[in-house]
Amino acid sequence: MALGLTGYVIVAVLLLTVTAFFMARGRANVSAGGDIRLLHSLPNYYGYNAAMFTAVPALGVFAIWMLAQPLMIENSVFKLIPEQMVSEGSSRGLVMSDVRRVAEGLDIAVERGALTAEEANSIRTEFRDVREILGDVGVALGSNVEAEVLYAAQEYRSRSASGTFGMTIVVLGLALIGAAASLFVTNADFRARNTVERGALVLLILAASLAILTTVGIVLSMLFETFNFFRMHPWTDFFFGGSWAPNFRGNSDLSILPLLWGTLYISIIALLVAVPIGLFAAIYLSEYAGPKVRSAAKPLLEILAGIPTIVYGLFALLTVGPALVSVFGRGEEGLLGVEWMSGATAVLTAGLVMGIMLIPFVSSLSDDIINAVPQAMRDGSFGLGATHSETIRQVVLPAALPGIVGAVLLAASRAIGETMIVVLGAGAIAKFSLNPLEAMTTITTRIVSQLTGDTDFASPETLVAFALGLTLFVLTLGLNVLALYIVRKYREQYE
Amino acid sequence: MNDMRVLERDVDTDAIKIAARGVQVFYGDNHAIKDVDVDIQDKTVTAFIGPSGCGKSTFLRCLNRMNDTIDICRVEGNIHIDGEDIYDRRVDPVQLRAKVGMVFQKPNPFPKSIYDNVAYGPRIHGLAKNKAALDDIVESALRRAAIWDEVKDRLSAPGTGLSGGQQQRLCIARAVATEPEVLLMDEPCSALDPIATAQVEELIDELRQNYSVVIVTHSMQQAARVSQKTAFFHLGNLVEYGETGTIFTNPEDSRTESYITGRIG
Numbered sequence: 096m097a098l099g100l101t102g103y104v105i106v107a108v109l110l111l112t113v114t115a116f117f118m119a120r121g122r123a124n125v126s127a128g129g130d131i132r133l134l135h136s137l138p139n140y141y142g143y144n145a146a147m148f149t150a151v152p153a154l155g156v157f158a159i160w161m162l163a164q165p166l167m168i169e170n171s172v173f174k175l176i177p178e179q180m181v182s183e184g185s186s187r188g189l190v191m192s193d194v195r196r197v198a199e200g201l202d203i204a205v206e207r208g209a210l211t212a213e214e215a216n217s218i219r220t221e222f223r224d225v226r227e228i229l230g231d232v233g234v235a236l237g238s239n240v241e242a243e244v245l246y247a248a249q250e251y252r253s254r255s256a257s258g259t260f261g262m263t264i265v266v267l268g269l270a271l272i273g274a275a276a277s278l279f280v281t282n283a284d285f286r287a288r289n290t291v292e293r294g295a296l297v298l299l300i301l302a303a304s305l306a307i308l309t310t311v312g313i314v315l316s317m318l319f320e321t322f323n324f325f326r327m328h329p330w331t332d333f334f335f336g337g338s339w340a341p342n343f344r345g346n347s348d349l350s351i352l353p354l355l356w357g358t359l360y361i362s363i364i365a366l367l368v369a370v371p372i373g374l375f376a377a378i379y380l381s382e383y384a385g386p387k388v389r390s391a392a393k394p395l396l397e398i399l400a401g402i403p404t405i406v407y408g409l410f411a412l413l414t415v416g417p418a419l420v421s422v423f424g425r426g427e428e429g430l431l432g433v434e435w436m437s438g439a440t441a442v443l444t445a446g447l448v449m450g451i452m453l454i455p456f457v458s459s460l461s462d463d464i465i466n467a468v469p470q471a472m473r474d475g476s477f478g479l480g481a482t483h484s485e486t487i488r489q490v491v492l493p494a495a496l497p498g499i500v501g502a503v504l505l506a507a508s509r510a511i512g513e514t515m516i517v518v519l520g521a522g523a524i525a526k527f528s529l530n531p532l533e534a535m536t537t538i539t540t541r542i543v544s545q546l547t548g549d550t551d552f553a554s555p556e557t558l559v560a561f562a563l564g565l566t567l568f569v570l571t572l573g574l575n576v577l578a579l580y581i582v583r584k585y586r587e588q589y590e
Numbered sequence: 591m592n593d594m595r596v597l598e599r600d601v602d603t604d605a606i607k608i609a610a611r612g613v614q615v616f617y618g619d620n621h622a623i624k625d626v627d628v629d630i631q632d633k634t635v636t637a638f639i640g641p642s643g644c645g646k647s648t649f650l651r652c653l654n655r656m657n658d659t660i661d662i663c664r665v666e667g668n669i670h671i672d673g674e675d676i677y678d679r680r681v682d683p684v685q686l687r688a689k690v691g692m693v694f695q696k697p698n699p700f701p702k703s704i705y706d707n708v709a710y711g712p713r714i715h716g717l718a719k720n721k722a723a724l725d726d727i728v729e730s731a732l733r734r735a736a737i738w739d740e741v742k743d744r745l746s747a748p749g750t751g752l753s754g755g756q757q758q759r760l761c762i763a764r765a766v767a768t769e770p771e772v773l774l775m776d777e778p779c780s781a782l783d784p785i786a787t788a789q790v791e792e793l794i795d796e797l798r799q800n801y802s803v804v805i806v807t808h809s810m811q812q813a814a815r816v817s818q819k820t821a822f823f824h825l826g827n828l829v830e831y832g833e834t835g836t837i838f839t840n841p842e843d844s845r846t847e848s849y850i851t852g853r854i855g
Contacts, residue, residue, distance in 0.1 A: 385661065386661075469698070471694060471696055471698035472698055472700060472701075473659075474656065474659075474692075474694060474698065475694060475698040475699075475700065475761065475764075476700070476710070477656060477659055477687060478654065478656060478687055478691065478692035478693075478694070478765070479687065479688070479691065479692075479710060479711040479714065479764065479765065479768055480684050480685065480686075480687040480688030480689075480711065480714065480715060480768060481684070481710075481711075481714050482684050485714055489710070489714075490700050490710075493700075493701065493702065494700070494701045
């Protein structure tokens with residue numbers, strides 16, 4: 096029982112696959128009379144073909160069945176539970192998790208010998224204390240098992256068992272049919288190579304579409320929750336309201352505008368730091384640095400990109416913030432003798448650190464783009480008697496400009512979506528202010544705070560996180576699309 | 591000993607624009623140019639011919655110190671233009687290149703308007719006092735490059751939108767706009783079709799009135815058509831240098847003869 100029936104099914108299918116591979120290869124060899132030049136494809140292709148037809152349909156059906164079976168069984172078992180049990184202050188999910196727990200408990204009890212298989216199916220709460228039996232084998236239940244739940248659990252077990260049995264038959268049958276059919280078509284003229292190529296193509300397409308479908312799924316789930324939110328909260332307040340004041344007793348002001356302002360303000364400061372430094376670094380590395388400096392400096396710069404953002408957040412909170420306070424705050428004791436900054440968390444703190452995070456991003460992309468400017472452009476300029484810096488300013492940078500703009504937009508979308516640095520460095524006060532030394536908050540920070548904590552998942556105060564997330568997604572998507580469009584348009588110039 | 595040789599071979603100094611003595615070029619360990627002496631005359635078209643990799647383009651790039659932009663490249667020997675050693679430490683290669691213009695193998699207009707392409711050099715060197723003067727410089731450069739009539743109505747269009755032959759003539763206009771004294775051309779027609787080639791060749795012949803032109807070419811017909819003097823390079827050596835007619839009809843060296851008759855290449 097170590098593997099379970101499903102485990103054995105997989106092992107069987109894999110064994111069949113290997114067997115089919117060797118049998119098909121052997122058969123192909125035999126059909127060519129041992130002279131593989133007579134075969135359309137190399138012998139291994141016949142083997143791959145057979146293995147493919149054995150494993151792929153069987154494992155595909157296996158995967159779908161494993162996903163669909165619990166859903167279907169839960170649906171049908173749920174109908175066995177009386178209405179009033181669900182409505183008594185609990186939900187369908189809670190009742191069903193009870194059912195599953197009891198079913199698992201029965202499984203374990205049978206395994207440990209506390210119950211026979213017969214007993215597990217026929218046991219009734221009226222005659223024995225199921226909670227005690229299950230407790231003995233280590234499955235603790237929160238309350239006494241109700242008759243309906245026990246019955247549902249028993250149904251759940253028996254349907255699962257028959258479902259798994261059916262799956263075993265179907266999957267093994269498919270594997271056998273696949274193996275037999277591919278062996279049957281294996282002969283010298285069969286174009287196994289082409290079939291295998293097509294199979295590989297299908298596999299690649301599947302992988303690609305899975306990635307895209309996941310994205311679509313994420314967006315759809317966001318959309319769904321966002322609609323829920325707008326049913327409970329007026330959209331005019333969300334988009335055009337003036338304040339952000341969530342109140343878990345209801346009647347909150349939930350406007351995105353103050354958050355958007357904070358987000359954009361911090362992002363702009365970050366870009367003001369990252370774009371000049373990153374761009375100058377890129378110009379130095381691609382135009383002036385010798386190969387030795389370049390091979391050492393470029394990886395070093397890119398290490399910055401590998402630092403987890405939470406570490407940047409700590410850096411903001413513990414180093415940059417206090418340093419700024421010692422300059423702009425502390426009154427008489429401070430460096431400037433002013434009292435402009437009270438706490439370490441501020442727009443400037445988060446913006447500076449985020450800018451540092453973005454430097455390698457900007458420099459690495461700009462470096463690639465500057466390198467893509469043809470050497471002929473530089474030669475042409477040098478040949479006219481231009482100096483190096485004139486060449487860079489008047490020829491290289493204008494030629495690379497669209498690409499650099501694209502890089503900056505990509506960096507901007509990173510900045511807008513950045514979370515950890517602003518959670519730790521920016522503060523939590525939603526307001527419209529121009530003072531970079533004050534704490535402000537961003538969209539991402541609010542999403543984190545609305546979803547962490549003990550809150551009802553059906554209130555607008557929680558669901559607003561999805562609306563915020565979707566807005567953020569639309570914003571960064573728009574920026575990314577724009578950036579990619581610009582970069583691509585630029586690339587075409589030199590092809 | 592070096593000085594002796596300079597004296598010996600310095601003939602007819604009035605007409606000589608560029609005098610090279612004992613030029614050696616190394617790319618890392620590769621000895622690309624071996625002890626080349628050559629005198630290039632003023633208001634003459636001089637053609638450098640030779641098989642691929644013989645060093646003719648490398649030598650051309652020594653004449654305006656374009657090789658300085660390549661890190662591993664090292665140049666030895668003397669090159670004098672108008673009697674001044676261009677590899678002297680006091681010479682600014684940037685200023686030198688304004689005096690010795692260059693046109694490249696592949697047309698390389700900047701991604702700017704036609705006007706800005708031509709105005710690029712004059713603007714950098716401050717040749718025009720005002721907009722009107724700059725307009726005049728651009729127009730006369732485009733006229734000298736025989737492309738004015740084709741582009742006068744679209745000076746603000748991007749230079750990269752022109753055809754290959756037009757682009758190359760634009761690059762020539764760009765080079766002559768800085769009023770150079772010498773014009774170096776590195777296979778200027780190799781990316782052009784026969785009609786554009788004919789136009790550029792005609793242009794080269796006209797440019798001879800004002801400039802000393804040095805052209806590197808793979809086409810011996812082209813060398814015969816446009817040049818008065820021809821230098822044949824082989825494996826980094828200057829094998830033979832003389833009147834174009836003599837080189838093509840009565841070469842002294844057997845390697846030159848083999849090359850122009852197509853036996854080595």
